[in-house]
Amino acid sequence: MALINCDFYSDSLGLSTSMTVILPQQSYSQIGMESKALQRKHPTLYLLHGLSDDHTIWLRRTSIERYVASLGIAVVMPVVHRSFYTNMKSGYDYWTFISEELPSIARSFFPLSDRREDNFVAGLSMGGYGAFKLALSHPDRYQAAASLSGSLDIASLSERFPADFAKVFGSLDEAVDSANDMFRLASDLAASGKQAPQLYQCCGTEDFLYDVNLNFRDHARQLNLPLTYEEEPGNHDWGYWDAKIQRVLEWLPLRTE
Template identity: 30%
Template sequence: MKNLYSLLLLFIFISSNQAFASRVDTVEVFSASMNKKIKTVVIRPDDQKSKVIPTLYLLHGYGGNYSNWVEKVPYIKALVDRYNYMVVCPDGGHGSWYWDTTPDFQYETFVSNELVEYIESNYNVCKHRTGRAITGLSMGGHGALYLAIRHQDVYGAVGSTAGGVDIRPFPNNWDMSKRLGEYAANKEKWSEHTVMEQLHLIKPNSLKIFIDCGYDDFFFGVNEELHKKLSYLNIQHSYLNMPGKHDWNYWAQSIAFQMAFFDQFFRN
């Protein structure tokens, strides 16, 4: 692992000194379910030409927005050129956790239905689950797994980096009680909205799964438990730990592993 980590740092250094040829669009996607336009960043490879390419939907974390990935990890544009698939970064609202809850928080519907329809109507991308994947960081890591498990007809692969994959140990954090009600009075609802209690819905050999988390991350414990439960249920997945905290220093490293994983999925 130490050698792998060193190679990753070298790759980051080389990529950060390259000119990025990929193109970045910021679009406004209308959500009928929420009756508003939602900003979304689309990163396209330079040499797409007329080829139909896959799409990775990449979600931000709590307190973030649609521009986080391209602004805080600019070498993601080099990764898009390297792997030649499109990356789509939607705005997930403030503390939506990518659920459908109140009328103004319908982010499950937006990301997995409305956004996919918009992207596939306006860009030359694959329109099949074998050409779609989803991942994200923190709240977005939970969101990616939650959406992929519930929409296995839409996504063929899913990832999570430092994801809050079990929300129940954190009942007073990150606006979750605003979406679901207080945990003590709504335990069943919280269980229905946490990734940890959705694993039984995964169909055999349906999803390719990649999870990573830093050793010093406050979500490390719940990711360890998710890895154990997936293993116990004999659900195949890849699981990676590296040094790192819950910050952009870690996510800037982990996205290289995430995107390499999805490149392999798309190639297969």
């Protein structure tokens, strides 16, 4: 495996930013780890961080590099600060960055596939929101998306994080039923007739976002979206996410040829 800390300039943000990238390596056997790379451009998992984290956190809190070694996929981990993967009301255009610019830049630097069936996105908490937002907004680009303890109902954020909410979304009236509203995005996709990405959602039953996740699960099921939902005892913490990212990697519909 190659682990690359990549600093680059973003036109959409107007500043320098960073991403951490894991790239597959041709088959080798090292003590405690085996690796492989497919003989084509790499399938890619965009792995998104939560509200208080950055692009380094998945490597610092989990063994993601080891978990993906035998799968032959690249992992791209960008930084978006506390933006909720959104063009902020008062801030930077992180939605344009994450949805348009980042994939283009990453593919210009590294041999990453642009085929829908080779592209996946996952994230935790705020990153779970970002992952589903990308997949539901651009179902033609992502084969599958996973939300771990996702902050899927932006209306609930107005009370828990009022300062962040105002900077990112503006008022509650502006946010609800907008292009930033996960429930609206799910409804729009179901009504569009487009092929929906496969969705995986999980949340610990002791998590403060458990009820939010139940609400979105029920909404997605009513719309007949292809959702796999799992729950078990767990809290909003890295012990839970370290276990569940391994489950996500098992669930991903990876092509092996």
